[in-house]
Amino acid sequence: METSRNPGSAPRLTASYRIETPCDPERAAEAMAGEQSSGTFLKLAGETEALRERHAARVEAVIHRETVTTPSLPGAPPGDAYARADVTLSWPLENIGASLPNLLATVLGNLTELRELSGIRLMDVELPTRFIEALPGPQFSIDGTRRLTGVGDGPLIGTIIKPSVGLSPEETAALVKQLIEAGIDFIKDDELIADPPYSPLRERVPAVMRVIEEHAQRTGRKPMYAFNITGDTDEMRHRHDLVRDHGGTCVMASVNWIGLGALMGLRRHAQLAIHGHRNGWGLFYRHPQIGMSYRAYQALLRLAGADHLHVNGLASKFAEADASVIDSARACLRPLLERPERDDRAMPVFSSAQTVHQAHATFSQLQSTDLIYTCGGGIMAHPDGVAAGCRSIRAAWEAASSGVSLEDHAKQEPDLAVALRAFRSPFSG
Structure with a gap:
């Protein structure tokens, strides 16, 4: 009725x-x-x-x-x-x-x-x-992110600094150097590291950006690094400026913990892309009779100014069902207003135990490559090294977007062939 x-x-x-x-x-x-x-x-x-x-x-x-x-x-x-x-x-x-x-x-x-x-x-x-x-919305969205990274088509291949905690600024910079020389498009801090005593942002930002700027001057290619600036509003504005002043192009915040008001305050101040990390989302979705759907929440996060939003990943280590992940990503890509002068989409970020195996399913269900595909172990645990890991992920997406099976594409992509043998099938179907 x-x-x-x-x-x-x-x-x-x-x-x-x-x-x-x-x-x-x-x-x-x-x-x-x-x-x-x-x-x-x-x-x-x-x-x-x-x-x-x-x-x-x-x-x-x-x-x-x-x-x-x-x-x-x-x-x-x-x-x-x-x-x-x-x-x-x-x-x-x-x-x-x-x-x-x-x-x-x-x-x-x-x-x-x-x-x-x-x-x-x-x-x-x-x-x-x-x-x-009346609300600011994303400043860079998808097209702006592609412009900043120089990636005109296909997914942005990304990774997360691992180990999550414990690396000094110099050790982080050394890992970044290895990653960008391997061809990575996007790197982010883990949500567990923001401005700790062992790696303060005032030291980590210049160390990392020195490596990125040297690479950009040499190659003309500048990968994006999302520095975790999570804190109170004044701290985030100060940390944003630190990143901006050293040539950075992206900052990250844990959106569930700073709140919508602080996110909007950061957006109104920001000159850099804002990477929205949704750690803690399980509090909202894990019981079907309480909380809210990400379809509703992501619209508010976009209006507050997030350019990128995490959606988990298919067959991941987390509890969220694959159908929910794809629904979240589709929602991020759907404009709130159909206006040529305003792009209020957010780039969905797929993460959590992503490897070469999930590329086909992700593309076939989303029917878009407007996404950031972040792999930790899926890149850095490749038996032949980080560069081979990057190449294998990129090859998996080339196969997915062209309708070729991973196995067939692996016949001409040895790094993909090794990855298929090295990484087990995903956690779930």
């Missing part, structure tokens, strides 16, 4: 949910709308009908799904049955203005604690054009 109401003419934002409730889903949806607008179960002094008409959240649709006998989450009133339903709510844009933090407070906020709900997951958001245009 579905119920729906027609929206008014004023700009409204819409959020879609999957809920579970011991109540009638219609009643639960009304409770959600009330909690996130008028905000109480009692009629308030001053809460006129005109005010409610102008500012109340509205239930746009309720679609009943299945019924289960056990609640997914604790804290709900006891019941004999728990109904699951898809609910769509909308709010007038004037309730929040152009504010990403207040958008999340409105569309999710206290909903995760309502007793009427034994499960709630934010599935998607639809935002008015006025809201999207």
